[in-house]
Amino acid sequence: MSTRALKATPTAWLIWAVVVFFFVNLAGVVGSVLVSSFGRRWFDTWVPDGFTTQWYGDAWHEFGLLQVISVTLIASGLVVVLSVLVGAPAAYVLARQNFPGKRLVYLTFLLPILMPPITYGIPLATVLYKFGFAGHLSGVVLANLVPSVPFVILTMTPFIEQVDPKIESAARMLGANTRAVFLRILAPLLVPGLLASAILVLVRTVGMFELTFLTAGPDSQTLVVALYYSMSAAGIRAQQSVDAMAVMYTAMMLVLLVVALRFVNPTQLVARVKEEPE
Amino acid sequence: MSGFGQLRLEGVGRRFGTADALAGLDLTIERGEFIALLGPSGCGKSTALNCLAGLLPLTAGSIWQDDQRIDTLPPEKRGFGMVFQNYALFPHLTVRDNIAFGLRMRRLPKDEVRRRTTAAIEMVRLEEHASKLPGQLSGGQQQRVAIARATVLEPSLVLMDEPLSNLDAKLRLEMRTEIRRLHQSLGLTTVYVTHDQEEALSMADRLVVMREGRVQQIGTPEEVHTTPTTWHVADFMGYRNLLPLAAQSVAGEVVTVPIGGTTIDGVAQGTVAAGEDVVVAVRPEDVKLGNEGLKGLVEVVEYQGRELAVEVVLEDGTRLHARTERKVQAGESVSVAIDPSRLLVYASDRPAAELVTAGLAV
Amino acid sequence: MSGFGQLRLEGVGRRFGTADALAGLDLTIERGEFIALLGPSGCGKSTALNCLAGLLPLTAGSIWQDDQRIDTLPPEKRGFGMVFQNYALFPHLTVRDNIAFGLRMRRLPKDEVRRRTTAAIEMVRLEEHASKLPGQLSGGQQQRVAIARATVLEPSLVLMDEPLSNLDAKLRLEMRTEIRRLHQSLGLTTVYVTHDQEEALSMADRLVVMREGRVQQIGTPEEVHTTPTTWHVADFMGYRNLLPLAAQSVAGEVVTVPIGGTTIDGVAQGTVAAGEDVVVAVRPEDVKLGNEGLKGLVEVVEYQGRELAVEVVLEDGTRLHARTERKVQAGESVSVAIDPSRLLVYASDRPAAELVTAGLAV
Amino acid sequence: MSQTASWQHRLAERGVDRRLWLLLPATVFVLLLFIYPFLYGLSLSFQPLKGGGALANYQKFFNDAYQRDTIATTLKIALPAALLNVLAAVPIAFRMRGRFRGKRLLTTVLVVPITLGTVLTAQGLLNYLGPTGWFNRILMAVHLIDDPIRLTNNYWGVFFSLIITGFPFAFLLVLSYLSGIDPTLERAAATLGASRAQRFRRITLPLLAPGLATTFLLTFVLAFSVFPSAVLVGNPAGSTRVISLAAYQAAYEQYDYAYASAIAMIMGVVELVVVAIVLLWRSRLYTGSTGGKG
Amino acid sequence: APTSPNQSSGDSSGDAPDKPSKAVTLNILDVAGNLQLTQPMIDDFVKQHSDVISKVTYSKGPAPELSGKIKAQQDAGRVDIDLVLTGTDGLAAGAEQGLWMDLLPKYADRLPGMKDYLEPAAKMQGLAGNVGVTVTYYPSGPLLEYLPAKVPTPPKSAEELLAFAKANKGKVMYARPANSGPGRTFLMGLPYILGDKDPKDPVNGWDKTWAYLKELNQYVDFYPSGTADTMKALANGSASIIASTTGWDINPRVLGAVPKEAAITPLKGFHWVTDAHYAVVPKGVSTDKQAAILQLLQFMLTPEQQAKAYDKGYFYPGPAIKGVDLSKAPQESQDAITEFGRPEYDKLIADNPNEVPLDAKALVAAFDKWDREVGGSKVKKS
C-alpha cells in the first residue's frame, strides 16, 4: 500500500504548500521569541548580541514560579476533569434527545461562553468569596468551570451525535448502567472528541486571566496572572523577560499537550475501527 | 430479576410521529417458551422487540413480568439479552471483549468470564477471529459475535432480531440447533424475530404473525402453517397462489369456486357466503403436476436444486405456482390437481380489483 | 466505460496482515452473465466483491475489462454498481435522495432523475417511506433502498452483497424475480453474493463456490448441485450427511462402502481407491424413509412446514439426516434407502479422526 | 395507574425520560455560578452611573459613533478570521485522514500552536513581523521590498494572531469530527459514480457540517472576544478598537462598571445573533449517527 | 467551605492597637511594580520585627482589575488582601469606589516619616487624600530619548520635535498614553511645554496640545501599546526619538533592552510631571493587621530603607523623603547608577518645576480624547 501523502494532486500540493508556509512563519514567530528570551540584548541585527538564561532566572525568582506553575497545573487539571465530568453528560442529553425546553437549556449553556467575564466576573467572585471558595484553588477552579463546562458541552455534542445509539442500546441490554455505558462504550468512542474539548478547556483555563485573577488568593495565582502582570504592570521590564515568561508558559502548555497526545491520538481510534483502505 | 413465570404485553404500542409502528400488541409469554415474531419487512417486529427490551419507550400499553410492571424499567434493569438486527457490536472492542462485556458488567470472577467467553466463542466458531475488531470481520462473523454476546449471559429472556440472516444455509442450520439447545438446556425464554418461515416453523413453540404493526395470528407452527386465519397470513406463510375469486356455492365448510374453466372445492376459513368475493390460497407444493385436473401450459421453469419451481397458466389465464420433481419444460402442457383440503378459502376484505393491483395472481 | 465484452480476474488476491482473505481468484465473467458467489461465512465473498468494485486495493493479481487493466482505476471510474452488505446508506439523505444520488452524479436532467427514482422506489415498494431518513427505516427497508440505489443506475456490472438477507420469504421471492428481470431487460452483468444456495441456484447462470479465500468450484447451478467437486462443496450445498468411511471396493465409478452393518454403493467423485479413507455425501432429501434398506431408529423430529426433518440412528450408531412427509415420531424404528446415484464418494483429504472432530456425522 | 401510564406515554412521545437527569449537574452548576452573577451584571447595566434612565448606558453606546463602530470593527476581524480558520482546517484535516507515515507527528505539530498563548503569539508577531523582524529582513535581503512592510500594530497583526491561535483549535476539532464519519459511505458514493470532489461535497461535507458549525461558533466566539492581541499587536485606538476593548476601558480605565456591563451585554447580543443564525442553520442539518462509530 | 489561612481575622472596626496581639501574616498585592523597590524593605522589617509580622505573602497583578477583586472581597465580607501597593491609577480607582480605609489623619502620628517627604512627593501625597501613603516617588518626565549616533542634533523644543518628525516620517514614537507611563507623561507634560491655557483641564484647556498632537500624528506611523515596544523600536532603529522618563531611561539600559549610548533630552520649558507609588489598606482588614501595617509603613519611610528605592534606576531616583543619598543605597544599586545614571539629572530635577499629574477623572478624559482624536484618526488615514 502506497502512502497517501505522496499521491498528490495539484490541490494537494497547494494545501501542503499553504501548510508549509504557515509553519515556516510560525517557526519564525515562535523562534524569534525563543531567541529573544535567551538574548542578552538584541537590537537591529539578525540574532542577539549574546545569550543568557538570566531572564528565566529572574522571572523564576520574582514570581516564585515553581509554586505558580504547580498551582496552574493542578487548577487546570481539575478544571479539565470536572468540566468533562459535568459537561459530557449534559452534552449527551442534548445530542440524543429532543425534549420541551431544549432550546432554552441550550441558550443557558451558550451564554457563559458568549458573555465576557466583565459582565459576571465580579459578582461571581463575590459569590465565591461569600461561600469561602475564592482566595483558594477551589475558587479558581470553580470560576474557571463557568465557561469551561459550556465549552465541553458545545464541543462534545456533535461528537456524541455521531455515535450510533444502537451501540449504547446493546451495552444496556448487556446490563451496563449509565455509568458503565459512559465509561466503557462512549468514552472510548469519544476519545477524539474528549481530547479535543479537554485541550480546548485546558488552553482556555491556563490562559484565563480575568476570572483567575479575581478569585485567586496569594497562594493560588496562576502563570497567566504573572504573565499579564509582567506584561502590563506599570514599571519597567525588559522585553526579554516577558519573552521568557511567555516561553515558559508555552513550554508548560506544550508539555501538557504532548503528554495528552502521547496517550491518545485524536484520529487513531476510528482509523483503527474502520480501516481506510487506501 | 432473573426467572419469571410469565411476561404479559398489554396493548403495547409505539408511534413514530403520526405513524403507528406497533399497535395494540397483546401477548403472554410463558417461561421457557420460544416465540417467533414473523411478518413482512417493516411490519413492526424490531419495534416490538425494542419495546420489550426497554430500548424504545412505549407510547401505549404496558408490560408485566408476573405482577411487576416493567415497561418503566430501564433496559439494564430488565436483565434481558438481545441480538440486534444490525449487530450493534462495540467497534472498539475485540470479538472476545465484545462477548465478555456483559459478563464483566455482572462483575463475575475473571476466571469465569474467561471460561464462559471462550465457550461462547467456540459455540459460534470464531476461535481464529477472537482478537479481531468487528470492523475486520465479515458480515456473518459479526452476526455470530452478536449471538454469542447476547447468549453468553444466559439471560432469563433472550430477544433475537433476525440473528441468522447473514449466515449460509449450513451454518444457519447449525446455529439454529445451537440456539434451540441453549434455549432448552438453560431454560431460557426466547423471542425470536425472523423473516424466514421455515426457521420460525422449525424453532418456535408459538408464532406471532404481524402485519402493519398489528398481530394477525398467534398460534403453534402447525396452526399457522396449515390454517392461517387470514389470507394475509397465508400469503406470508408461503401460499404463493392467492386468487381473488367469487364463491359459487357453500356447503358447510366446503366452498366451490370457479377456476380454469371448471370448478374446484376448498375449505372455508371463517365464514364465507355463496356469491361473495373470496381469496383462495394454496401453496405451490400442494399444486400437483399430474395427468388429470386443471389443464394448462408451463410458462416459467426455475431450477431449485432437487425440485423445479414452475408457473402454469390455466386456460382462463389464471397463473398457478407449482413445485415438482418432474423435469418439465417451458411450453409443455400439463394438468394440475389440488387437494381440496389444502385449498383455503377466505372472505375477501377488499374488492377484487384492488386485490389484483395489490399483486395477487390472476 | 459502460458495456464490455468480458471481465477477467487473474490471480486476484487480498491479504489482511498475514491472512489471505482472498487468494488466486481466476474468473472470467462474460457480458450479461449472472454469477453467484457462494460460500460459508468469512470465506472471502465480500472481499472479492470489494476488490472487483475497486474499494479494496488488490494485494495480488489483476483485473481486466476486455483489454484494459482496471484494477488500478478508482471505483467511480469503473462505473459498477454495488449493494453493500451493511447497506452503507447515506444517513443524511432521504430514501428518495439516496436512490437519486447516482443519477444526480451523472448530471441527468431533473425530470429523468425524478422519473427513474420514482420507478425504483416503486420497484422496492417503498413509496410510503420515500421521504424518511435511513435511520427511520426497518432493516429490510434499508436493504431495499440499497438495492434500488445500486440498480437505478443500470450500470454495466452490478455487484450485490447479500442483498436479500433481511427480507421475508415472500418479499425475497419477489425481489429475486425483480432482480432477474432487471438483469435481463437491461442486459446487465451481475455478480451476486449470497449465502442462500437456493437463491444462488435459482438466480445464477454460474456459481462460484468459495472456501477459505479460495475457489472450490465454478459451474452451472446444476453441476454444482448434483456433482460437487469436493466434499466441502457438497457440505455447503446441502449434503448434510457426510460420513467419513473407508472404501471397501471400487468398480469403475461405483464404490462400495460399509454402513449400518451392511454396505451400500455410491458414485466416485474423482479417483477413489479401495481401502482408502473416503467421505460419503448424501442429501437428507435423498435418504428415503421406507420399508426396506438400512434399519434405524428415529431420534429427532423437527417440523418444517410440509415436511419433517428427521434424524435416524443406524444400528452402528451412524446418524443420517432425512426428510419425509410421513408423520414419523421419535423412537419409531424405520428403514432408510439411498439411491446409489445420489450417494457421492470423495477421496478424503484428511484422516478420519480429524473429520470427526471437524463435525462430520458419525 | 392508567393515569400515570398515559402520562408517561405522553412524555415518552415527547422525549422526556429519566435520561434528562444527566442534564442536572451542568444545569445546576450554570444556574448557581453563572445565572445569578450574570443577572447582577445585567441589572447593573440598567443602572447608569450618571443617572438618566435605565437605558441610558445603551443609548450612550449607540449614540456615540466611536463606540458604536466597535461592533463593525470587531465583526470585521472576527468573522473573516473564524471563517478562514474553519475553511482552512477542512481541506487539511481531510488530507490527514487515512494512514501515512509521519501522520501523528504532523497532527501534533499542527496542534502545537494552541499552546502558544496570546502573549507569546503577540510577542512573536511583533518580533518576527516587525519592521526589523526576520520576515522583513528576509524580504529585504532578497530585494522583494525596499522598506519594511507594516504587518503589526494594525488589522493584520490581530488577524494573524487570531489565525495562529484559532486555526489549531479548528483543525483539531474538524479532524476529530471527520474521523467519526464512516469511510464506507464515501466508498458507496464512489461506486455510484461520484468523483472525489462530489463525494466530499455531497457526503462528507454534509455529515461534517454540524461539526463545522460548532467549530465555527467556537472560533468565532474566541475571535469576537479578542482582547489582549487587539491591544498588543493591533492598533487599539483605531482599526482594531474592538468592542471588548471598549468594555474594558469602561470598566478598568473609567471604572464605570455599569457602562462596561452594558457594552458587554451588547457584545453578547451581537454574538448571540451570529450564533443563533449558525445554530438555526445547524438545526436544519442532519445530525445523527455518521456510521464511523458503530 | 474551606476557611482561608490568610483571611483577615478579628474585628476591622475600631482603633488599631499599637501592636498586633500576636504576629500577623500579611498578604501584599503589588499592582505597580513597586515591590521591585520595596520588597527588600519589607523583608527587612519582617526579619527585624517577626513579633509583629511573621510572614508576608506577595502577589502581583495588573492594576485595572484590582478594584474589581477588592470589591468582590468586600462585598462578600472576606477581605484577604491586607496591603496594596499601587500607582495613581489604582489608588484613584479604589478611592472613587470607597475601597480604601482612611489611614489619615487618624494615624498620622504613627507615620512620622511622612513629615519628611520631599516637596514634590508631598504634593503627590496630596493626590492620595486620606487613604494612601506615598512610599516611593520619582519626577518621571517628559523626556525624549534617542541614539546620538542616529540623531546627532536632537530637537530641543516642541517645534523642533515636530520638524524632526516631519523630516523623518515614522521615526518619532510614543506609546498609547493609556498603556504607557512615558506616553502619558508626554501627554500631560505637553501643555506646560506649549503653554496651554489650563494644563489640568484636558478637555477645555489643552487646545495647543491637541493641535500639536494631531499635527505630530501625521508623521507617526502607529502608537505601540506599551513603552517596551517603543524602547525596542529605539534599540533596533525603527524609531529615532521616543518619549521616556528617568526610570525608563536608566533601567532598560541596565537591563540591556536599550543600548547604553542612548541619550536623553528635555524639551524647552518642560515641567516634571511627577509620579509616585502608594500603599493603601482595603477596608475590612483587621485592626491587628492595621497595626502591623502602620508599623511597617513607618519603617519603610525611614531614610535607611528609602535608600533601597534607588534600585537600578527603575524609579530614579525613588526615595520619597528628604536626605536620602545614593551613597546610602546598596552597593549593587550604586554601581548600576554610577554606570548608567546621568549626572545631568540632578540639575534637571533641581531646575525644573514639578507638577502633579492629572487626577484620575481628568486623565481618563484625556485618554479618551487622545484615543478618539489622535490615535483613532489613524483609521481614516489608512
Ligand SMILES: Nc1ncnc2c1ncn2[C@@H]1O[C@H](COP(=O)(O)OP(=O)(O)OP(=O)(O)O)[C@@H](O)[C@H]1O
Ligand atoms: N425512528 C423512526 N421514525 C419513523 N419511523 C420509524 C422509525 N423506526 C421505525 N420506523 C418505521 O416503523 C415501521 C416498523 O419498523 P420495524 O423496524 O419494527 O420493522 P421490522 O418489522 O423489524 O422490519 P424488518 O423485517 O424490515 O426489519 C417501519 O415502517 C419503519 O419505517
Ligand SMILES: Nc1ncnc2c1ncn2[C@@H]1O[C@H](COP(=O)(O)OP(=O)(O)OP(=O)(O)O)[C@@H](O)[C@H]1O
Ligand atoms: N479489515 C480486515 N482486517 C482483517 N481481516 C479481515 C478484514 N476484513 C475482512 N477480514 C477477514 O477476511 C475474511 C473474509 O471476509 P469477507 O468479508 O470477505 O467474508 P464473506 O465471505 O463476505 O463472509 P460473510 O458471508 O460472513 O459476509 C474473514 O475471515 C474476515 O474476518
Ligand SMILES: [Mg+2]
Ligand atoms: Mg427489523
Ligand SMILES: [Mg+2]
Ligand atoms: Mg460478506
